[in-house]
Each structure stands twice: as C-alpha cells, then as structure tokens.
Amino acid sequence: MTPPPPLGRPRNKDGLTFDPALDDTELATVRDALARGRWADARKLLAETGDDWDRRGHRLTVLGEGSTSVAWAREWQLAEPDSPDAAALLACATVFRAVRGKGSPEAARACALTAARMAPADPSPWLAILVLARRTGTDDERVRAFDQVRARHRDHHHAHHLMAACLAEHQRDDRDDPLHEVYDFASWAAEQAPADSPLAVLPVVAHAERYRVLAQAGLEPRDPARSGHWATRRARQVMKAAFDWWLEWDVDEDAAATAHPRRKVDLNYLAHAKLHEGRMAEAAALLTRIGPHAVRAPWSYPDRDPAKAFHAARRAALGAA
Incomplete structure (x- = not known):
C-alpha cells in the first residue's frame, strides 16, 4: 500500500x-x-x-x-x-x-x-x-x-470481554487466587452461552487479563514465559476446552464465513495462551487462521513489545509444526 x-x-x-x-x-x-x-x-x-x-x-x-x-x-x-x-x-x-x-x-x-x-x-x-x-x-x-x-x-461479545477485564483488575495487590471472581464469571458466562458461541474462550481471556494485572503489580514476571501461570492444572483445563471449541467451530465453513470480526480477538487470546504453554503446533494452527491480525495481541504484558514477541514466537511455532 x-x-x-x-x-x-x-x-x-x-x-x-x-x-x-x-x-x-x-x-x-x-x-x-x-x-x-x-x-x-x-x-x-x-x-x-x-x-x-x-x-x-x-x-x-x-x-x-x-x-x-x-x-x-x-x-x-x-x-x-x-x-x-x-x-x-x-x-x-x-x-x-x-x-x-x-x-x-x-x-x-x-x-x-x-x-x-x-x-x-x-x-x-x-x-x-x-x-x-x-x-x-x-x-x-x-x-x-x-x-x-x-x-x-445476552451473549454480547465485547461486553463480556470488558467485564472480564474489569473483574480481573480487582485485588491488584494479591497473588493469583484460583477462586478469584473473574474466573467464576468467565466460567459462568461460557456455560450459559450457546454451544457455538465464542464466549467459550472467555475463561482463557480471564486468565490472560488476570495475568496482565498481576504482572503490572509486580506479582508475576513481566515475561509470561518465565511464569508458571499457564502451566497450572486450571489453566490447562480451560485452554483445552477453548481449543476444542475452536477445532469444532473451525470446520464449520458457514459459521466461519459469517462470524463477525471480533472472533479474531478470541483466537489471538487462545494463540498467545498456547504459545505461553509451549504448545507450538497448536499455536501455529491458530496463527495461520488468524492471518494478518496476528501481528499484535489484543492484550500484552508490561514492558514488552507485543508485535516483536508475537512474531518471534510465531516463527518458533511454525518451525516446530
């Protein structure tokens, strides 16, 4: 251009x-x-x-x-x-x-x-x-x-993302709590949503937003690769459920063709979570589907260049696939 x-x-x-x-x-x-x-x-x-x-x-x-x-x-x-x-x-x-x-x-x-x-x-x-x-x-x-x-x-995509961010910002100075309200909210919203709803990814969004808050407060490493946040049993469970949703939704060409653009936001969250978890092949599949909007995450961590970090991880993911 x-x-x-x-x-x-x-x-x-x-x-x-x-x-x-x-x-x-x-x-x-x-x-x-x-x-x-x-x-x-x-x-x-x-x-x-x-x-x-x-x-x-x-x-x-x-x-x-x-x-x-x-x-x-x-x-x-x-x-x-x-x-x-x-x-x-x-x-x-x-x-x-x-x-x-x-x-x-x-x-x-x-x-x-x-x-x-x-x-x-x-x-x-x-x-x-x-x-x-x-x-x-x-x-x-x-x-x-x-x-x-x-x-x-009731399934408004943007509003649920905003509310997850608001709740994640509560208790800024506390260590990560598996009973934090943002996790309960995300699980409740995902359970209430229809089977094909992108709100299935909201529990992943909650983990990402909570980590953002903890990193800003200095309670987690600035670089998520150095944190065990994404390796906990709870995090692995929500990521598996969200990834299973994506696999099922992605094969439905009609659904993919008519989905509004903010579904790319969900896939960006999920791709980042997979990268931080070390699941490179799964991350590569997501990055390929996201296309040009994988150049930057919809969320990032303090003191990190999201575009640079994302592309470095994308090259590693594609090389491992």
Missing part, C-alpha cells in the same frame, strides 16, 4: 499494522471516510448493520475512537436529530473522548443515556457506558451497565 497509511491504522517500527477494524473492510473504509467528514457513509453502514448487535457494537466503537468523530457525529445529529444511529455514534465518540481525558465523564454518560432512550432495544449505548465505567466509574456502575447490555443481547 502506498503512503500515507490509511487513517486510524497505527504503524509500529517494524512496519506492521494493527487495525482495530480487524477483517471488517467496509468498516475500515467508512472509518477513514468519517475522519474526512463523510458521515453519510457511516449512516449507510450502520443502517445496513441493523440489529446484528455484536457487529453494530464493534462498528460503533471503532468509528467512535476517531479523534474527529465527536465533531462529525454532532454534524450528523444536527442534520438528523431523530436518528438513533447518529445518537449512538455521538455517544461512543463522546465516551472515548472522556476516556482520553478530553471530556467530562458525566456529559459522556448523559449522551449515552440519551442514545439509549432513543433505541431501547440497542445494547450499544450501554456498551459505551460500560467502556466509560471501566475507566471512570464504580463497581456498581460497571455491573449495571453490563447487565443492561446483557438484557438486550
């Missing part, structure tokens, strides 16, 4: 890119158009998304993260004040602005509640409130926001 790189796609020193839009090429195109003020493209994309709540949440959060998204969402809302899509985009953009410390959390929450009233069935404004509550809210506010999302779409 000739320079300059597309808007919103951060580039690291190795020339590798990680695009939060993942495999959603329509979203990437519309995100770049929105940054240039073409909000009509966002209107068309969100109208086409309909009530595919997982995809809608993914698209709104990616569109809302842009530095100019608040301004263009406001312009859209001025043109179409009754549009719930314009209100939802403005809510997400305002929340991300507040999370970056450039706006009032109270104003962002009010904006999201306005969007929620305009579309009572849509979990996306409540997803935005959960994003905000993770950074600026209380535990009760996070739980209430998650419950509101789940009441509208």
